[in-house]
Amino acid sequence: MSVRTFWASASTLAIAVVAALGMAQPASAAGDNYVALGDSYSSGVGAGNYTSESGDCMRSTNAYPSLWAAANAPSSFKFVACSGATTGSVSSGQLSALSSSTTLVSVTAGGNDVGFADVMQTCVLQSEATCVSRVNTAISQVQNSLPASLNSLYGNIRSRAPQAHVVVLGYPRFYKLSGSCIAGLTETERGAINNASNVLNGVLAKQAADAGFTFSSVVDEFTGHELCSGDAWIHSVSIPISNSYHPKAIGQSNGYLPAFRSVA
Secondary structure, eight states: OOHHHHHHHHHHHHHHHHHHHHHHHHHHHHTOEEEEOOSHHHHTTTSOOBOGGGGGGOOBTTSHHHHHHHHHOOSEEEEOOOTTOOHHHHHHHTGGGOOTTOOEEEEOOSTGGGTHHHHHHHHHHSOHHHHHHHHHHHHHHHHHTHHHHHHHHHHHHHHHOTTOEEEEEOOOOOBOTTOSOOSSSOHHHHHHHHHHHHHHHHHHHHHHHHHTOEEEOOHHHHTTOSBTSSSOSBOOSOSSGGGTTSBOHHHIIIIIHHHHHTTO
């Protein structure tokens, strides 16, 4: 074989390999029937641009499910995540979107089961001791009652979508400790809230694994972009109040989307 023929053959092979690799992911994504379940962290509260049909569920075109669907053009996309959803309301109100043809599911759920909003309100408005006590109550719920609720939800998802690849996403830590904040919560309160997030993510990861689902943490993506970091991707106490302690649009696009995309 001549040098020219060798390089022509090698180039042809390389082009074919690149073309095959380049086509593999879009072809797979294009064949997906994707359903996005969950609470406000999946619906996109805090990210703006809410769809009119979603009403109080506040589904945003800036939320990671919408961004992923826009980039990957799945065969079908059902976005039913809703602000305020618990594991129980996801089971009772969202799972009709699933079917035996569903191939990809994303879900965030668990924070509202343990009173996420009440924890933050207590910590903002009341004493440090009251805040820490309320956080510890939530941690106890995470450890003792949430696993059964997650097990029930995950079982219902699997029953409705037996062939689906299911991705459970976690929650970010809210605060950078020893950060730039000079007012607001105390460092003790911030540390307690961060610890609660760690415990919650640990339970979500274990229950997802037990169900045969994939858990994807968002902690790494949000590290350096917590409250008190100077470059927060999470709203602090905000107007409207519903935005408070939810990801901004950049938190969805640079935090949740990469965490989902890496395992979807």
